[in-house]
Amino acid sequence: MADIVQSWMPTELPETEKAPAKKSGLRRLMRRHSTTAVLMCLPLIVIVAGLIIYPAFYSIYLSMLNKSQTHFIGLSNFNFLLSRDTFWMVVEQSAIFALSAVFFKALIGLITAHLVNNLPAKGQRKWRGMLLVPWVIPLALSTLGWWWLFDPTYSAINFILSGLGFEKIAWLSTPYWARFSVILVNVWYGAPFFLIMYLAALKSVPEQLYEAASIDGATAWQKFRHITLPMMHNIIAITVLFSLIVTFANFDVVQIMTAGGPRNMTHVFATYSFLLGIRSGDLPLGAATSLFMFPILAIAAVFILRGVRKRGREIG
Amino acid sequence: MAEVTLRNVGKRYDDVVAVSNINLDIPNHEFVVLVGPSGCGKSTTLRMIAGLEEISDGEISIGGEVVNDLPPKDRDIAMVFQNYALYPHMTVAENMSFGLKLRKFPKTEIKQRVDNAARILDITELLGRRPKQLSGGQRQRVAMGRAIVRNPKVFLFDEPLSNLDAKLRVQMRTEIKRVHQKVKTTTVYVTHDQVEAMTLADRVVVMNNGKIEQIGTPNDLYHHPKTRFVASFIGSPGMNLIPAKLESNGSGLNIRLSEKLSFHIPESRAARYRAHTGKDVLFGLRPEHLTETRGSENGVGQEFPVTLDVVEPMGMETMVFFKVDGTEVCGRVEPTAAKKSGEEMQLRANLDHMHLIDPATNVVL
Known part of the structure; x- marks a missing residue:
């Protein structure tokens, strides 16, 4: 050309x-x-600059002020945070929350994508539509629904448990069950996104590769391991990265279900910085907390995207 | 290496019959080409041999063993696909060794086989590359290499040259023939290109509408077609087919093509056609048997004048097109003898190579 x-x-x-x-x-x-x-691109550049770049730099500036925002105090806010046990618990919980939720979202997405892909074409659209529902309902509303389901006294889950002869569980007020619950809801909400991405990726793998593999002697598992997985590697990496960022910065599920409790055990970065910055009125400390997310996610993004580019060049 | 047998093989998709009643015996070492127009069922037949399509009727055996219910991996076959179907995330060497690795061959033998196949196909320097970095012809070689390393009982080729440009296609055709002469594995090859079929095959199977029209050597099909379809499909340009009437002429027979034009049928052929005297038939003659008058074939044939419609010089020969009673007819003449379009030219028809086809049954008489 x-x-x-x-x-x-x-x-x-x-x-x-x-x-x-x-x-x-x-x-x-x-x-x-x-x-x-x-x-x-200008309209987008203006929006990104106004809503992302400016607030990002403003929060860096904010994080270096004292609580009443009258003095510049350098890195004192960060030093203060690093010396607090609660902060380290938030780091731990954020990591557990994001890694386990993304892992299960990806796993469930992959399995359901395979199941849906193997359905006859006629019923496939129906199932695809139904499985997308959790992702389509506004998260705040569906989380409220889950909050109700986890209610210790009136909820459906405990009703079924006691019906089956088990003891009722105080889902949101027992620390470890509360951690489990917020992860569960996040997985429920996010898995359909993985499903739809993986389904598209599965459909883009040429059928003849599987036929060639059949003739080469591959079993169903070997086809998955040697053809499907490598062909989906990039889409898996990108979805995991994207979801890792969104999940790491998740706010609504935790805020609505537990607001960080019990005993701050379910706090993630976003809810903790909200607690410090908005609820407790220490905006600079809240800004400092939220800024901790940035280096962690940046490192993950660099590594994942480097792999994606390399494979993209190889496979094309 | 093994023989392949198809007995009354058929394939139906719900109510649609894709292939029916295929009977074919392919002896060991033979190179058989299935040829026919798109949708004639040739690829379906090949895929049934491969085990990629289930068989609706009949029986397929490879090496004497019925394979109807065997999955592809247990049939000991290797297949080359039209779009190569190379694994894009693997190097050439990994692509070629994948089947052997799955079959748990020892590493030294895998390497030896891959190196050997790479040498046969002249792709040794490509072993470390990925399919994306290869040209179409190189990918085709790798796809063949993947088949060769397995040393299977049967090679299956599904239109392997269709994605290549014309020049490369001719090159690869020779390559495939050379490889077959070297490894001698029984081969079933599918193509819609009759030139490919004629040049490669020991025997050609012409298919049409899901059925076998004729099986024979390339020469057999060319000179002795059994049906109108085979007569017109094999050969490029195709055989001229002109509506005609068979007339008695004293002790001999005449074939009348138009009011003005009629040929005397040679004695050697007259006996065969006598029973059809008075019937409407299709007169078939290949372009190379419609030539210029001077010097050709020691004067055998009958001369007649034509007005040329179109003249196509091809270099070593020139195609001349003219009309006989509204039907377009093609002749092949020496470039120096050809006249211009619109001019009159004397041509000679060699009726020793003529065919008559019954238009009702489409069978060659």
Whole structure:
């Protein structure tokens, strides 16, 4: 394509046309592809700058002020946080929450994607639609629903448990059950996203690769291990990264279900910084807490995206 | 290596019959090509041999063993696909050794086999590359390499050259023939290109509408087609088929193509056609048997004048097209003898190679 363009475009303008062209520099600038591209991206750039870049830098500035935001105190807020046991518990819980939730979301997504993919084409759309429901319902509402389900006295779950002869569980007020519950709800909400991404990836694997593998002697498991998984590697890496970021920064599920309790055991970064910054009125300390997420996620993103680019170059 | 037998094999998709009543015996070492137009059932037949499609009727055996219910991996076959189906995340060497690894061959033997196949196909320097970094022809070689390393009983090729450009296709065709001469594995090859079929095959199976039209050597099919379909499908350009009437002419027979044009049927053929005197038939003659008058075949044949419609110079020969009673007819003449379009030219028809086809049954008489 490029050489075709070159062949009909004059390499040098005739002298007579050069002079007016110089005068209308603006017109020439507008004609350049890169200018058009920048102009078309401008609305997005403005939104990103206004809603993400500015607040990000503002929160860095904020995190270096004292509680009443009257003095610059350097890294004191960060030092204070690092010396608090509660903060380290939040780090631990954030990691447990994000890693386990993403792992189970990806696993459940992968398994259900396979199941749906193997359904006959007729019923597939119906199932796909139904399985997407958790992801479609507004999270705040569905979490309230779950909060009710976990209610120790009136809830359906405990009703069934006691019906089966088990003891009722105080889901949201026993520390470890509370951790389990918030992870469960997050998995329930996020798995359909993985399902739909993996289903699309599965459908894009050429059928003939499986046929070639059948002839090469592969069993169903070997086909999955040697064909499906490597072919889906990139989409798995990207979805995991994306979900890791979103889950790590999750706020609504924990805030609505437990608000960080009992005994701060279910706090994640977002809820803890909300507690410190908004509830306790120490905005700089809240900003400092939320900033801890950034380096952790940046490192994960660099590693995952590097792998994605490498594989992308190889497979194409 | 083994023989392949198909007995009354058929394939139905719900109410649609894709293939029916296929009977085929392929002896050991033979190179058989299934050829026919799109949708004639040739690929389905190949996929049934491979085990990628279930068989609705009949029986397929490989090496004397009925394989109807065996999965592809237990049939000891190797297949080359139209779009190569190379594993994009594996290197060439890994692609070729994948089947052997799954079958738990020792590492030294895998390496030896891969190196050997790479040498046969001249792809040794590509072993470390990934399919994305290869050209179409190289991918095709790797796909063949993947088949060769397995040393299977049967090679199956499903239109392997369709994705290549014309020049490369001719090159790879020779390559495939060379490889078969070297490894001598029984081969079933599917193509819609009759030139490929003619050049590669020991025997060609012409298929149409899910049925076998004729099985024979390339020469057999070319010179002695049994049906109208085979007569018109094999050969490029195809055989001229002109509506005609068979007339008695004293002790001999005439074939009348139009009011003005009729040929005397040679004595050697007259006896065969006598029973059909007076009937409407299709007169078939290949373009190379419609030539210029000077010098060709020592004057055998009958001369007649035509007005040329279109003249197509091909270099070593020139195709001339003219009309006989509304039917377009093609002749092959020496480039120096060809006249221009619109001009009159004297041509000679060599009726020793003629065919007559019954238009009601489409069978060659």
